Amino acid sequence: MSIRTALALLLMLLVTAHAEAAPPSKIEHLAWLAGCWQLDGQPSGAGEQWSTLAGGTLFGSSRSLRDGRTVGFEFMQLRQHDDGRLVLTALPSGRNPTEFNATRIDDTEAVFENPANDFPQRIRYRRLDEQRAHARIEVAQDNPTQAIDFPMHRVACGGSTSTR
Structure with a gap:
């Protein structure tokens, strides 16, 4: 075997080992978000609602x-792209969409970042148990004065309606 062939094989092995060591994030880890979440200490109906995972x-x-009265709203999409990236797209209060790329995903926590966005630059979702979760938005430099926490608990979807 020539040195050139040996180097090519070594390079292929290194690339294969690296690819196996870092599998792409999987949206299946976030299926636990599906359902309705009430923000702790907030009026009934304040919180998040997530669809079931499909496609x-x-x-x-x-x-x-x-x-x-509703004073703020946001539409969100979590999508596993064909290239393996997991992206959270946020559309807050009718403004333009902002994408946040997943930087950490496991069965209990998801971290999404966009350093180019003014605020937030990082979004975290953490499952505390089957009935409790915690969301946090922050600047990427970990400045605790520029972070907002959203503790929440699971509630039944489709609660009472109010016409106020």
């Missing part, structure tokens, strides 16, 4: 309430 996508919406 490599989860769809979500959030709503903020004050004095019985």
